[in-house]
Amino acid sequence: MPANADPELDSLLEQGIAASKAGDMARARRLFIAALRIDPRSEQGWLWLGGTLTDPDERRACLEKVLAINPANGYAREGLRWLAEHFPPAPAAAPSPRSKSAASPCPWCRAEISSLDVKCPVCGRHLEFDCPDCEYGVPLEETQCPKCGRVAGDFRQPEAYLQNLGEAYFAKGQFNKGLAACLYLAELDPQNPQRHLRLSQVYSQLNRTEESVAAAERALELDPANADALERLGYWYVKRGLTDKTAALVDRLNMLEARPPRLTLVLGDIEFERRQYPAAFRAYSQALVTPDFDAPALARIHYRLGEMYLVAEDPMAALRSFQACVATRADILEVQEAQRRIEQLRPPLPPGALRSGVETLRAMAGPLLLVWVTGALEIGFRFQQITMPGLVGLLAAVPGSYLLASAVSTPLRWEWRTLLGPKGLTQPAARKIVALFGSSSLIIAFSLVLFGM
Amino acid sequence: MFIPLNAGRREYTGFPVATALIVVVNVLVYAWEVYLFFGLGSEAWIAAMRKWGFTPSSVITQEGWRGLTAFTSMYLHGDPGHIFFNMVFLWVFGPQIEDLTGSWQFFLFYTLGGLMGNALTLLFAPQEALPGIGASGAIAGVLGAYLFLYPGQRVRTFVLFIIPLFPRLPAWALLGFWVLEQAIVAQIILLAGQNFTGIGVWTHLGGFVGGVPLVYLFLRKEVVFNRETAFRLRKA
Numbered sequence: 001m002p003a004n005a006d007p008e009l010d011s012l013l014e015q016g017i018a019a020s021k022a023g024d025m026a027r028a029r030r031l032f033i034a035a036l037r038i039d040p041r042s043e044q045g046w047l048w049l050g051g052t053l054t055d056p057d058e059r060r061a062c063l064e065k066v067l068a069i070n071p072a073n074g075y076a077r078e079g080l081r082w083l084a085e086h087f088p089p090a091p092a093a094a095p096s097p098r099s100k101s102a103a104s105p106c107p108w109c110r111a112e113i114s115s116l117d118v119k120c121p122v123c124g125r126h127l128e129f130d131c132p133d134c135e136y137g138v139p140l141e142e143t144q145c146p147k148c149g150r151v152a153g154d155f156r157q158p159e160a161y162l163q164n165l166g167e168a169y170f171a172k173g174q175f176n177k178g179l180a181a182c183l184y185l186a187e188l189d190p191q192n193p194q195r196h197l198r199l200s201q202v203y204s205q206l207n208r209t210e211e212s213v214a215a216a217e218r219a220l221e222l223d224p225a226n227a228d229a230l231e232r233l234g235y236w237y238v239k240r241g242l243t244d245k246t247a248a249l250v251d252r253l254n255m256l257e258a259r260p261p262r263l264t265l266v267l268g269d270i271e272f273e274r275r276q277y278p279a280a281f282r283a284y285s286q287a288l289v290t291p292d293f294d295a296p297a298l299a300r301i302h303y304r305l306g307e308m309y310l311v312a313e314d315p316m317a318a319l320r321s322f323q324a325c326v327a328t329r330a331d332i333l334e335v336q337e338a339q340r341r342i343e344q345l346r347p348p349l350p351p352g353a354l355r356s357g358v359e360t361l362r363a364m365a366g367p368l369l370l371v372w373v374t375g376a377l378e379i380g381f382r383f384q385q386i387t388m389p390g391l392v393g394l395l396a397a398v399p400g401s402y403l404l405a406s407a408v409s410t411p412l413r414w415e416w417r418t419l420l421g422p423k424g425l426t427q428p429a430a431r432k433i434v435a436l437f438g439s440s441s442l443i444i445a446f447s448l449v450l451f452g453m
Numbered sequence: 454m455f456i457p458l459n460a461g462r463r464e465y466t467g468f469p470v471a472t473a474l475i476v477v478v479n480v481l482v483y484a485w486e487v488y489l490f491f492g493l494g495s496e497a498w499i500a501a502m503r504k505w506g507f508t509p510s511s512v513i514t515q516e517g518w519r520g521l522t523a524f525t526s527m528y529l530h531g532d533p534g535h536i537f538f539n540m541v542f543l544w545v546f547g548p549q550i551e552d553l554t555g556s557w558q559f560f561l562f563y564t565l566g567g568l569m570g571n572a573l574t575l576l577f578a579p580q581e582a583l584p585g586i587g588a589s590g591a592i593a594g595v596l597g598a599y600l601f602l603y604p605g606q607r608v609r610t611f612v613l614f615i616i617p618l619f620p621r622l623p624a625w626a627l628l629g630f631w632v633l634e635q636a637i638v639a640q641i642i643l644l645a646g647q648n649f650t651g652i653g654v655w656t657h658l659g660g661f662v663g664g665v666p667l668v669y670l671f672l673r674k675e676v677v678f679n680r681e682t683a684f685r686l687r688k689a
Contacts, residue, residue, distance in 0.1 A: 353674050362677075366561050366670045373568045378520030380512040380575060409674070450520050 009038045009045075016048055025052045030146060034136065041069050047076065056087035107140045107155055125184070130177060132168035159188055166198075175205045186215075193223040200232060209236070225256060227263055234266045238273040246270060261292045265301070277308045295330035303334035306341060319345045355412035363405035364398075367442050371397040375449040386453060393448025400441025407435035456538070457545040457627065458619070459609040460599065469548035471556040475563060476540050479588060482528045483536050505529060506584025509575045522584075527567040529586035539588045545608075546592075546599045550668065553602060558671040565667055566594020566660045573659025585653050590660035597664025600628045632661060 016031035032049040036042060043066050050062030060083050066076035106113050111122035118137070120127055128139040129152075136147040140155040153161040162181045169178035179202050186195040196219035203212035213236055220229040230253060237246040253259065253267045268283030284301050287293070293301070306321035322345070325338035353359055375394050379385045386394075406413050411431055490498040504517065507526035511517045518525070530536035551559035570590020574581070599606075607621040638654045669677075 349674060349678050353678050359674070362670055366558070366565065366667075369667070369670075370561060370565050370568070373565065373572055374520050374523065377512065377523045377568060377571055377575065380509075380515070380519070380579070381572075382513075385515070453520075 006038060009035055009042065012038070013042070013044055013048070020048060020052055027146060028052045030139065034147075043070050043073055043076075047073075047079075050079065056083055059083060060087075107158075126180065129165055129181075132165070132172050132174065132177075159185065162188075170202075175202055178202055179206065191222060193219040193226050193229065196222065197226065197228050197232075200229075204232075212236075224252065227260055230263055231266045234270050238270050246274065250274075261287055261290050265293065265297065268301070268304075272304050272308075277311060281305065281308050295328045296332050299325045299328040299330035299332055299334050299338075302328065303338050306338065310341075315345050351412075353410075355410055357410075357413075360402070360405050360410045360413065363409035364401040367401040367404065368397055371401075371442065371446050371449055374446065375453065378449060378453045389448045389452030393445040393452060395445075396441055396448070397445035400438050400445055403434050403438030404442060405438070407431045407438060455613075455627070456541055456611040457608050458611055460545050460549050460624075461603065461606045461608070469551045469556075471559045471563070472543060472547035472551050475547070475560070475588075476544060479528055479530070479536060479540060483530050486529065502529060502531075502584050502586060506586040507571050507574070508584045509579050509581045511582075512575060513579050523568055523571045524564070526571070526584065526586050527564070527588050527591050530588070531586060535587060539592055543588065543592050543595065546595050549603065550595055550598050553673060553676045554668070554671045555673055558673075562598070562664075562668060562671040563591045563595065566597075566664045567591030569594065569663030569667070570653070570656035570658075570660035573662075574653065574655040577655045585656060587653060587656070589653055590656035593657045593660030594664030594667070596628050596631070597661040598668035600624055601665045601668060632658075635661070 012031050012035040016028045016035065019025075019028035019031060029049065029052040032045050032052065036045040036049065039045065046062045046065045046069070050059045050066075053059045053062065060080065063076045063079045063083070066073050067080070070076075105111060106120040106123060106125070106127065108120060108125045109123040111120060113120055113122075113127060118127055119125065126140070128137045130136065131138050131145040131148060131150055131152070133150045134145060134148040136145055138145045138152050140161075142152060143154055144151050153164050155161045162185050166178045166181035166185065169175070169181060179199075182195070182199045182202050186192075186199050189195055196215045200212045200215035200219065203209070203215060213233065216229045216232045216236075219226055220233060223229065230249065234246075234249050234253070236242075237249060250267065250270055253263055253270075256263065259267075264283050264287040268280050268287055271277075271280035271283055284305055288301060302321045302325035306318045306325060309315070309318035309321055319342060322338040322341045326335055326342065328335065372394060375386075375390060378390070408431075486498060486501070489501055505522055505525040506529060507522045508517070511522075512519045530539065547559070547563075550562070554562060567588065567590045570593060571585070574585055574590075604623075604625045606624045608624055608627055610620055610622050610627060612618045612620060635654050635657045638652060639658060642654060
């Protein structure tokens, strides 16, 4: 058999021919049909397909197709001649009804179907689904994919079959195909709220919001306390500004007995969006009692509590809430906003913090002690053993630490203003120079103390 | 036996860089010690400990590196248990203090705590001929600072008392117990006239006692003034 350009086509034709020779005509037929989907002008595909059909008219149609592609095809001519001898075509005046080839009836409605049908011409439902792995069309009567062997299941248990198929589609991100499976499942069991909820989720994935909301509302009609439906609808109603529906949902949430924490959170979020802050505060506080949330949800709760405390003019409580938000370390915008709020809310440094003499002494003491204690240890507290370099080091540490403290910690000390221009040590360059002098002095002092005694 | 596990939330965000670096340096130095011991022999390790450990009697007789060993001894450790417990305590309590001081200031405070520990050892045991090694003095300073700043903070602790327990103990109880333990050992050593325990109890106490007041010198300005402001607000 001459090779085609497409290796998949070759493979399908080879498999079809092998199945035909083995007597499995149904399988051979499907393989040739699949090959013809790839290349509708494949002479071999039409020739061999004709060989698998039992209806003479259908066989004749296939052979005529071959001649349409290649008028010189001898096999097709021979085949047509044979058919004309043994199965003369019916008179044109009385066309016979097109007879169906031997195929299973529609698994949905039991109507007669052709083996070439992809959807039932009577009920319109799928007769085959694409394999999630290889996307090859798998008829419903098959329990596994003819191409890749993936186990499809038994359609005599349609719910399990469709459930398995739908999950496989979703795992591959094929939401459009999964939608069909979900729609059939909802049709099979319309009173099951989970089916409608799943539909709602799939519609949401496909950005078909109206249908998603409608499916969630159906789920809620069937199960008025369904937490997933309440949560989904709550956020949607708020987002779309459906005030009446939101209020009705809030009432429903408030009336729930043993409301789970996630619904308490939903209630809090809805009330916060509606600016009903006392109710939101109650809900969030209740939700925090049983902290069963991940870091982003906790961060959002704390951030919103902080915002509400600000509205209530309680900055200290707001500060604590924002700090709690930051402490969750969630990677969401609210945490960054909370950090910004903390900086705004922290009591500002009093002016004395940058010019106070006490503050300068506090900043000096650490480096000074470090040098002096090192010196004391170097001589074993025997101060009569202090050498001249060591003494210079001990004394040099004082101005060095003072310079460093003034530049870094208290840059607004008055004595520097006139010495270093009108803005004194607030000039960045001047501060850096003084800090450099200070740190250099300290390093020299430290070295003298450590190695000079 | 108890091991602290979690000492609470930090007020400022950011990774505790100084604490992490100190831990890393300690681990690297210990790896060098292991190489000395197993690669060059126990005599090489002992010689290194004598050279770089803090030996009060050598300081008195002005032998060796003296003051420098007050720094180097802080990064040496005697065995895996020694470094393990020191680093666990440092990693649990260190970030809390670094959070309130800033990284550079924390490093200076940590070093000064270690020096204070060595200073007290020199004062109380000037004749000690065994080199003192370990970060215990510096870490004791960190503990002292923590007790000063967070006396009521509850610390998740692993306690092994027949069965393992994980209580949340207040800092004053946990660290107070530790200080009491050190004080009792110190008293016993004083009564015995020599340190037969192998524990650098003066280093621990010196670092701890130094850490309590010294941390104030290194706190961020925001912490100092916010605390004062918060205190005034509470009084008001």
